[in-house]
Amino acid sequence: MSLKYMKSILSAGVVSVMIGGCASTGTSNTTDGVVTGSLAGAAIGGLAGGAGRSVAIGAAVGALAGGAIGYSLDQQANDIAKSLGTGVNNDPLAYMDPNQDLIVSNNGKFVRIMFRERMMFPTDSAILTSSASRNVGKVGRILQRYPDTIVHVAGFTDNRGDYNYNRKLSTKRAETVSKRLYREHINNRSYTVGCSYDNPIVPNNTEKNMALNRRVEIFLYPNNNVRVDPCRY
16 A cells, blocks of 8 residues: 555545534544544545545545434434433443333444333233323334434244244234334335344343343334344344
């Protein structure tokens, strides 16, 4: 790698930091998006045969794109958490806390909203409680502002009973939540999946743990490249 090319990448990094200072909301996810985008843009500019100016331009464009994604994720997570009367909680141990029935998190790639079953459905039912319907509706109204966001709803059960029965129940619950979102007239692309008792948060060895595992999760992706399989994630 030539010294000139190395200087170009370093210059591109400076440009990205400057852009990040203008676009950043003060959150690490936005900053991470700017840095990642700038490096990708710089690499593309270099691979395309550009030197100096081309690399810097590529970094600038990439930084803007990465920063925009980070900003959108941050905004969505904050908007949704606020509408649900909570805050963004990125502590992975929160999912193991029995007092946490609702968690909104943002890992920098996608937003994840977790609802425990006890606040969503009666036992062995796929019909939303009235309070759950209101909460899901609030998420749907926020999504009206983000029509490009991809929505993925996943249902989970504990391991009591037949696997296929639980898969059907978890699928119905995911579909119920998805339909409730769409009652808010959103136009987002969406997917649903029933995970049965795959991907438990904790082992299904006590009543307390089983309650932690019974849940519905909504994943919000900026694009298909960051989609995960909720049943394996």
